[in-house]
Amino acid sequence: MEKMKAAVFEAVGKLSIKEVAVPRLWREDQILVKVEACSICGTDVHITADPPGYEAIPGTILGHEFVGKVVQKGDAVKELEVGDRIVVNPNDYCGICTYCRKNLPNLCEHIEPLGIEFDGAFAEYCLVSQNVAHKISEKVSCEVAACAEPLACAINGINKVAMKPGESVVIIGCGPIGLMLGMLAKASGISNLFLLEAAHYRIEFAKKLDLGQVIDVTKQNAQEEIEKVTGIGADYVFDVTGSQIINAVKLVRKGGEVVLFGVNKKSVSPVAQCEITTKEITVHGTWLANATFPMAVKVLEEAVIPMDKLVTDVIGLDELHDGIEKLRRGEAVKVIVRL
Ligand SMILES: [Zn+2]
Numbered sequence: 194m195e196k197m198k199a200a201v202f203e204a205v206g207k208l209s210i211k212e213v214a215v216p217r218l219w220r221e222d223q224i225l226v227k228v229e230a231c232s233i234c235g236t237d238v239h240i241t242a243d244p245p246g247y248e249a250i251p252g253t254i255l256g257h258e259f260v261g262k263v264v265q266k267g268d269a270v271k272e273l274e275v276g277d278r279i280v281v282n283p284n285d286y287c288g289i290c291t292y293c294r295k296n297l298p299n300l301c302e303h304i305e306p307l308g309i310e311f312d313g314a315f316a317e318y319c320l321v322s323q324n325v326a327h328k329i330s331e332k333v334s335c336e337v338a339a340c341a342e343p344l345a346c347a348i349n350g351i352n353k354v355a356m357k358p359g360e361s362v363v364i365i366g367c368g369p370i371g372l373m374l375g376m377l378a379k380a381s382g383i384s385n386l387f388l389l390e391a392a393h394y395r396i397e398f399a400k401k402l403d404l405g406q407v408i409d410v411t412k413q414n415a416q417e418e419i420e421k422v423t424g425i426g427a428d429y430v431f432d433v434t435g436s437q438i439i440n441a442v443k444l445v446r447k448g449g450e451v452v453l454f455g456v457n458k459k460s461v462s463p464v465a466q467c468e469i470t471t472k473e474i475t476v477h478g479t480w481l482a483n484a485t486f487p488m489a490v491k492v493l494e495e496a497v498i499p500m501d502k503l504v505t506d507v508i509g510l511d512e513l514h515d516g517i518e519k520l521r522r523g524e525a526v527k528v529i530v531r532l
């Protein structure tokens with residue numbers, strides 16, 4: 194049996210790089226992908242923490258943000274050929290549950306998260322179903338193409354509101370997703386972007402991107418800074434931290450919209466419901482990617498946003514631990530593993 198190198202989540206706090214068997218097609222709708230690059234996600238950092246901040250199944254190969262080439266395909270695969278370059282929606286859906294039939298595959302009742310509960314792409318090869326593979330041009334670098342999945346999630350978040358030119362946006366949290374949302378908002382024609390962050394490295398990194406006004410929430414009063422410019426608060430506030438709904442509701446203008454992106458299962462916030470009512474605020478939740486992969490692919494192929502600027506580190510699979518620890522220390526933005 195053919196072997197490959199892979200990063201296997203073995204137990205709490207234990208991720209091993211080891212030899213495993215190359216996966217074999219076992220359904221006609223599957224494709225075998227030779228992985229080119231796989232990006233480390235914040236979720237991988239949470240999975241490998243002790244105690245873990247996100248649950249994965251022991252024995253699973255991690256890695257869910259990736260690009261690769263089709264090297265083998267099942268007989269039922271019609272839209273893809275061997276040699277095609279693809280990015281993958283790592284949340285495979287059944288297509289037949291009530292949510293899938295309501296065109297909400299991101300909320301599928303039988304979702305199969307690759308790289309968390311099913312083998313992912315911190316490996317030389319990865320098995321996926323044709324449902325979740327999207328072709329991408331060779332002209333996109335593998336480092337940038339590996340960011341298609343978080344971008345598709347960010348686009349799902351942006352799609353919750355209808356931004357218009359000249360409007361203002363606040364992003365709370367300047368990690369990769371926050372910065373992607375900021376770039377997408379800028380590309381949508383908004384006039385004022387405020388990026389809120391508390392961590393020193395991320396503040397300095399966001400300033401260098403020159404997307405908008407970076408506010409250090411440990412030193413500055415965000416509400417004052419935002420109202421100085423907008424007079425009434427922001428049209429849209431995105432919370433990417435999973436814990437800032439109170440501030441989001443405070444910073445948005447009357448009639449504005451709040452989008453809640455981040456997930457922090459430990460965070461419970463007492464929100465004054467009357468503030469939402471009397472300010473006529475709309476609050477949206479957004480989860481994973483829903484039919485937004487085609488848009489993410491186009492955004493990358495046409496370089497609508499400068500995604501390459503978010504890639505701070507490119508490493509080999511053997512350096513995966515170092516990459517994860519660097520992210521845990523908050524000293525990197527997008528770390529890409531080249532296979
Ligand atoms: Zn991710």
Ligand SMILES: [Zn+2]
Pocket residue numbers: 286287288289290291292293298300301302303304
């Ligand atoms: Zn389903």
